[in-house]
Amino acid sequence: MTRAATRWLLLGILPLLAHCASAPRLDGVETSHAIPPATSTRLDQMVLKRLGDEPGVSGVQLLQQNALAFAYRAGTAAAAERSLDVQTYLWSADFTGKLLAAELMRAAERGVRVRVLVDDMDARAKHDIFAIADLHPNIEVRIFNPFYDRYGFIGQWSEFMLRSTRLNHRMHNKAWIADNRVAIVGGRNIGDEYFGASDQSNFSDTDILLAGPVVEQVSREFDEYWNSVDAVPVSRFEAHEPTQAELQQLVTAAQEFRKEAGETPYMAALRDPKRRAELLASAPAPLKVRDIQVLADDPSKIGMKEEGLRASQVLKGLSKVMGQAEKELLVVSAYFVPGKSGAESLVALANRGIHVEVLTNSLAATDVVAVHVGYARYRRELLKGGVELYEMKRRTDDVAGQKRISLMGSSGATLHTKAMMVDERWAFVGSMNLDPRSANLNTEMGVLVDSPELAKQLREQFMHNVSPDLSYRVELDEKHGLVWHDRENGQDRALEDEPDASVGRRLSATLMRALPMESQL
Numbered sequence: 418m419t420r421a422a423t424r425w426l427l428l429g430i431l432p433l434l435a436h437c438a439s440a441p442r443l444d445g446v447e448t449s450h451a452i453p454p455a456t457s458t459r460l461d462q463m464v465l466k467r468l469g470d471e472p473g474v475s476g477v478q479l480l481q482q483n484a485l486a487f488a489y490r491a492g493t494a495a496a497a498e499r500s501l502d503v504q505t506y507l508w509s510a511d512f513t514g515k516l517l518a519a520e521l522m523r524a525a526e527r528g529v530r531v532r533v534l535v536d537d538m539d540a541r542a543k544h545d546i547f548a549i550a551d552l553h554p555n556i557e558v559r560i561f562n563p564f565y566d567r568y569g570f571i572g573q574w575s576e577f578m579l580r581s582t583r584l585n586h587r588m589h590n591k592a593w594i595a596d597n598r599v600a601i602v603g604g605r606n607i608g609d610e611y612f613g614a615s616d617q618s619n620f621s622d623t624d625i626l627l628a629g630p631v632v633e634q635v636s637r638e639f640d641e642y643w644n645s646v647d648a649v650p651v652s653r654f655e656a657h658e659p660t661q662a663e664l665q666q667l668v669t670a671a672q673e674f675r676k677e678a679g680e681t682p683y684m685a686a687l688r689d690p691k692r693r694a695e696l697l698a699s700a701p702a703p704l705k706v707r708d709i710q711v712l713a714d715d716p717s718k719i720g721m722k723e724e725g726l727r728a729s730q731v732l733k734g735l736s737k738v739m740g741q742a743e744k745e746l747l748v749v750s751a752y753f754v755p756g757k758s759g760a761e762s763l764v765a766l767a768n769r770g771i772h773v774e775v776l777t778n779s780l781a782a783t784d785v786v787a788v789h790v791g792y793a794r795y796r797r798e799l800l801k802g803g804v805e806l807y808e809m810k811r812r813t814d815d816v817a818g819q820k821r822i823s824l825m826g827s828s829g830a831t832l833h834t835k836a837m838m839v840d841e842r843w844a845f846v847g848s849m850n851l852d853p854r855s856a857n858l859n860t861e862m863g864v865l866v867d868s869p870e871l872a873k874q875l876r877e878q879f880m881h882n883v884s885p886d887l888s889y890r891v892e893l894d895e896k897h898g899l900v901w902h903d904r905e906n907g908q909d910r911a912l913e914d915e916p917d918a919s920v921g922r923r924l925s926a927t928l929m930r931a932l933p934m935e936s937q938l
Contacts, residue, residue: 483613509608764802
C-alpha cells in the first residue's frame, strides 16, 4: 500500500477510532412537571391584581428594547418564590449570561426549584459548569439532543460524522418561566448581544412577555421537552465528576459576580433615572387578550424524516393564518430563505391582492453570509411576483453617549427578530425564521395572538424598521436589475450593488452561490 493510500485509509477510520464515548445512561430518569400557579407568591399576587377575575384573559407585552428583555428576566428570577424553568438554544458565558445564571443560583439558594434545558450545540462547551450547578439540590440541568463525547474537537467531529443526521437537528426554542405565572417567549438567546451589552455588535430582537392562563401553555410545552427521551440529565454523561467543593465555589463566585456587576457601565445605564424613564416610556403598552395560543414543534421532530407542514407544528399554525389573509401580510425573518414552495406561496398571496412585505437582513448586516446567499436566490422571483422586500442596514449602536450600550434595541446592528402580522389582526412572535432549517431541522416555538392592538404595535415596529434610514427597499428595475433605495445623511440614494457590504463579504457570497447547501440554512 502506498503512503498516500495509507494516509487516506487512516483519515477514513479516524472517526471510528476517535469515537469512544458511550451513550449517556438513561435508565431511571425521573419525570417532573411545572408547579401549578397559586396565590401566595409576589408574582401570583401581581398577576391576579393586574388581570382581575376575568376567566381566560392573559396579559401580553412586547419586549422590543434590549434592556427591558434583560430586566424582565432578571426581575422575574429575583421575584420567583416557587419555580424557574429556562429553555434556550444558546447561553453565553459573558456578562449578561453570567449575571442571569447568578440570579438563578440566588433563587435556588432561597429554595426555588430551577430547571434549565439547553441545546447541546452550545452546552457541550460549558459541560463542567452545568454539571457543577446540577449538584445543587434545587437545580437540575438537562441537555437536549446531546453529543456523547463531552470534550475536544476530534471527538465532536468524529461523532458528528457518525451521527450527523440526528445531531444536525437542534432545539431552537426559547422560554423563560417564573412561578408558572410569568413567561417570556421570543427570539432572544441568553448573551450580551441579545440584551444590548456587547461591545462589538448587538441584535435588534423581539420577545413577548406573558402572564395569566397562557403561561400554563408555555409550561406544558416546556414539560414536553423536559421529559422527552432527548433531554438528558447532565449528570448522566461519562465526564468529569463535580464535587461539593466546586459547587460551593460556584455559589460564592455567583454571589461575588452579582455584586461586582452593579459597578459596570451597563448596569449603571439601567439604573440611571432618565435612561430608565425613557426606556419604559418607549415600551409598548401591556394588553389583555383572550385568543392566544402557544405554537410549538413536537420534541420528537429531531428524529422525523418528514419535512415542512408534516414536521413543523409552528409552520402549520402560521400557514393556516397566512392562508386566511385578506389584506396584508408583514413578515420579519432575520434569516429568510423561503425555498421554492415558500416563494410560490408568498407570490400567490400577492397575486390574490394581499399586500405582502418582508423584512430581513442585508448582506452588510447579516451575521450568516450563507443564509443571505440562500435568500438572494429568490429576490427576483419574489419582486416579480409583487412581494415587497426590505433589507435592514448595518448600524453602529450609540445611545445617549454610551457607545455600544444598545438599551433600546431598535438600532441594533443586526436583525434577529422573528415575527408576523396578518390583516392588522393576528400577531406572531417566536423563535422561527422562514427558512428550511427552522421548518425541517430545528424545533421552534412562538405565540400567536388574535389581537388588533398587538398587531398594531408590531406593525408600528415594522414600519419604523423599514424606514429608509434603517433599511434598504429592494426593487427590480428593467434597465439596472436589482436596485437598493435608502436615505443617508438626509439624502435619498439608489444603489446598484449589495450596499455597504465589504469586499470580503461580497467575495464570500459569490463563492457560496455555487454550493448546494440551501436545505441546511
